[in-house]
Amino acid sequence: MRTLAMVVVLGWCSGALAAEPSRVLTLEQAEVTAREQQPQLRSARAGTDAARARVDQARSGFLPQVSGNASYDVGTNRVGTSSGGVVSGGTARRFSAGLTANQLLYDFGRTSGRLTASRRSAEAQEATQAQTLEDVLLDVRASYFDALTQRALLDVARETLESEEKRLKQVKAAVEVGNRPEIDLLQQRTARANAQVRFIQARNAEGTAKAQLNQAMGVEGSTDYAVADVVVAPVEGEDSATDVLVERALAARGDVKARELQVRAQEAQVGATRSDFWPSLGATAGATDTGTDPADATWNVSGGLSLSWPLFEGGRTRAEVREQRALLRDTQAQQDVLRQQVRLEVEQARLAVTASREALSAAEEALVNARERLRLAEGRYQAGVGNIIELSDAQVEYTNAAAQRVQATYDLATSRATLARALGTQPHSVVAMAP
Template sequence: MRALPLTLSLWVLPVVASAQAPQAPSPQAPAPQAPAPATTPPAVQQSLSVAASEGRVISLAEAEAAAREHQPTLRSAQAGTDAARARVDQSFSGFLPQVNANASYTVGTSNRDVIQAVPGSPTGVVSNSTRRFSGSVSANQLLYDFGRTSGRYNASKESAGAQENSQQQVLQDVLRDVRTAYFNVLTQKALLGVARETLQSEEARLGQVNASVQVGTRPEIDLLQQRTARANAQVQLIRAQNAYATAKAQLNQTMGVETSTDYTVQDVAVAAITGEDEALDALVLRALESRPDVAARERQVRAQELQVKVTKGGHWPSLNATGSASDVGENPFNGATLSVAGGLSLNWALFQGGLVNAQTREANANLRDLQAQKDTLRQQVRLQVEQARLNVVANREALTAADEAQVNARERLRLAEGRYRAGVGNIIEVSDAQVAFTNAAAQQVQATYALATSRAELARSLGTLELSTVASAR
């Protein structure tokens, strides 16, 4: 990528200052009025204050690092991955013994009336107190269930792997957004420079036209025309300043930071993507092998295939080993009765009203849905790769054409300035040439960073995080 030569003021202003000097008035001509003191327009004052406030310079690598650290969508994706890994541990628990324990201790009192059995014997109420302790431990170990537990465990591992791939895809999308926003800031920054240069040229030309009108060598309509051109340049500068500030606010959002935009960005040149001129089929194959979202979909399909087998296993029994120990008595240390038992248990749901069959049909339908989504994703990958590749080619050619257009527009402006000084041209011709040069400069800026953006999009569509850049200075 070639740096844009913003040299408008470097060659226009010296030519205007030296070649458009007003001629000395003739003795019969009225003495020209003293020109008003030069004042800096508000738009230029604001532009200078904006430039002075940009103390920090951040690079593309720093912007990407900030996004990795602060972007909420990455934290959300990480939380999803942690949850998926926790579900793997949950499914693994089915292989381990399930142990339960309970204990109770009760104290009670019972009262009964004593009847006089022998004349003269005492009568009244007798109270009896009771104490009882009960404690037990039971354990259950799955021995065999026709692959249902192992199937759930393997399915959860595939799902967790799919979530990890999805997290990687989210990272690639975030970096793509950061790069796009970063290049947009560079675009708006360069366009702001074009607007500043244009306003400075219009200001210088206004001074020269004003002097020529004062000495009578040019009509007053030229002055009005040039004042209009300067006012239009001020409007464009204000709009460029707003677009630049908005672009930096959008960059902050893609980085996930909530700070001020009192910074500027370092200009970078984006190198060609490896293989960007290869045949489409080769690039598509490379994308299908590298993209995390494709890998995630593949693992989701495998997880659902395992889930179908797990669901079908509901037709079969499960075999478990059981054991228990209980201790019953007045207290657990004295007079208690200890009993131990163990055995095997076979659980078989012989009839569930067609539940398992319905669940199997649902699982198969979900599998077909995921397979269709996988095919849709393959088609989307092909379309994205083709679009990104075509955009790179188109923007390369557009940049070449924009370079030529800017050279031609610069020469046209030079000739228009010369014709105006020689008295054979008019101010409208100069104004049109200035507008054409400004548009050509803006077009070159847009083509330059459109190429950088399209290469970032191609890298994302190919499933790579790497983007080769070289820092450059303007």
């Protein structure tokens, strides 16, 4: 499934009111950085390594268990007499060394069940790690699009401030020659001040958005960079019915696979615990070297079979089986909850994409109309048939329309990224192409 294509356009002009950032950050670079530095991913990888180690621990039950021991004792042999004296028997020395090996032969599936459970748990953790990567990348994309939004809104605020300053000069000149009343100058000064406030707020919002992007990438560093613009292509099948999209999501998402594996792991754990009711058969072998001195010690060997059967443990095994069965029901219930959550996420993301597309179309129309109204209002004011209130209102409407279009553009990008994640899209489906 190839669901996203992104066209990366490098570079942007920051204008005269802000310094040019020292570097440009692309979406691809942001994702690569997150893969390398995000603590959540490091934690997920560590969890996977621990789960694989538990598989090796469970497998060790099928292998021979060998232990060794050695001791060397020195002491005196002194015996008391009836008269209260002590007779010395000399010094006693004893050396002993040995090896003991135990091999499990059969335990009615106890060890194999635990090995199967640990394997399924490790596979579930691997799937969870993959889903964690998807979640981290979605967070990076959403933060990246928010940074783009705030950058574009800063450009709108900058353009508005420049327009208001230019208009202030024109109104001031008109008032000085008596073509306009002095109240127009006061009105325009207020409009310029308001535009300056909005520019300062937009500049702060952009800095905050880039700080949040740094956090999403797992970076502790400067925000002295610009984000490169991106265009998000439609998600494949984004207009399909919800049931179709849900089936795609259930077949592809890592968290769904992880939950299925957790159910299978718990089923194996139930079987392994139930096998504690039955005996365990093993073989033992040993060799010892015993004597008064290591140089002249005597070797002895032994071997045999052992059968261990817990006949009564106060109901402990039965209670453990009940516990594992209850945990299995809990895991199955969580699996059903996840399936319902997947449906909700897919439905919400699909509706958000549809709404964002429609909102963007309406915002573009509103921007065209607001631009034309501003042009007419400027012409009427210059011709002397319009007033400063009409012109200010037209400027405010144009600024709001421009900001609305910016927000709608990147809302659509975020909605499509969210839908891709809900469908279980892999990171390689994001394709960066030269402009």
